[in-house]
Amino acid sequence: MFALLQENAQLASLIATMVAVLLVLSLIEVLAIRYGERVLRRIWHYMEVARFHLLRQPLIQHLVERHPALSGFLAARFQREHFFGLTLTMFVVMGGYVLALYAGLVEDVVEAEAIVAFDHYVSAHMSVLRSSPIISSVIVITSLGAAAVTCLIIALTSIVCAVLRKPYIIVGLLISTIGSTLFSFLSKMLFARERPTEILLTEQTYSFPSGHATISIALYGFIAYIAIRLTSNFAWQVRLFSLAVMICVLVGLSRIVLNEHYLSDVLGGFLAGSLWLIVAISVTEWLTSAGKIHWQHTWRTFDRVLVAACLIIAAIASTLYAYFHYMPMLGSA
Incomplete structure (x- = not known):
């Protein structure tokens, strides 16, 4: 193994990158579990203190007196008691920020900025890994973002939600997955960016943004x-969040390793998926505030067995899809 790494600098760099990412995620997870609740409580406390002192400033009081309607509207946007207050404000800010990042990335890609040169640099290094022994494992990972596998996982998730008697959650699931898929497809058609020349698996669609990266954020993020x-x-909660991030990162990285996409394609997919994930969570939280979804649930043995069975089915399906759909492509490449 060490001899192989010495002979292949690209493989060594890839493994080092993966190990570094996993270590960073693990460190963040440990710190979040140990200090997260305490930090969040302090943040909320300091926000309340800042709000209290801000409202007592003479200038703010003068503006409130002169513009009661506007000040009332702004104050309502920061109330924590209902969805259309601070919750919706935070979702709008996050969605706007992600959309701005996506627009900036698109501008860089279209205008052939430095990121495009870096894309080709990374792609050239990944092409060396075509015969690497890790390719089969990477193909299994990338199958988690394949259309057939994600459709199965969406169906399994919908079944679980129905059995748990929380059918309105499916609304958010469909918004996240269908919305992100359509957005990705339209973006591909609009930008018509060609895939890397050293592509390992045959794909018929355009390159930007990565559909696998998009759906991984939209689907696994919502799950x-x-x-x-x-x-x-x-x-x-921290462990589940960390696991979802890890899955999405690995799926995105697999698209780069297989030379199916450039680095900026994967970043664009992550941003597109995040945008629709925010929209879907916003709708789900609105349905929750309207009393359509009750998150308190008493887990029965049947519920746990069903979730475990769905996880096993998804794992088997992704592995079979990799070996019976993607592997033949690899043999003919």
Whole structure:
């Protein structure tokens, strides 16, 4: 193994990158579990203190007196008691920020900025890994973002939501997955960016943004959101979030390793998926505030067995899809 790494600098760099990413995620997870709740409580406390002192400033009081309608509207946007207050404000700010990042990335790609040169640099190094022994494992990972596998996982998730008697969650799931898929498809058609020349698996669609990266954020991110909402234990919430991030990162990295996409394609996919994930979570939280979804759930043995069975089915399906769909492509490449 060490001899192989010495002979292949690209493989060594890839493994080092993966190890570094996993270590960073693990460190963040440990710190979040240990200090996360305390930090969040302090943030909320300092925000309330800042709000209290801000409202007592003479200039603010003067503006409130002169513009009561405007000040009332702004004050309502920061109320924590209802969805259309601070919750919606935070979602709008996050969505706007992600959309701005996506627009900036698109501008860089279209205008052939430095990121495009870096794309080709990374792609040239990844092409050396065509005969690497890790390719088969990478193909199994990339199958988690394949259309057939994600459709199966969406169906399994919908079944679980129906059995748990929380059917309105499916609305957010469909918004996240269908919306992100359509957005990715239209973006591909609009920008018509060609895929890397050293592509390892045959694909018929354009390159930007990566559909696999998009759906990984939209689907696995929303599933993680469901699991987090159904869990009251903060440590488990952090672990579930960390697991979802890890899956998405690995799927995106697999597209680069297989030379299916450039680095900026994957980044664009992550941003597009995040945008629709925010929209879907916003709608789900609105349905929750309207009383359509109740997250408190008493887990029965049947519920746990069903979730475990769905996870096993998804794992088997992604592995079979990799070996019976992607592997023949690899043999003919």
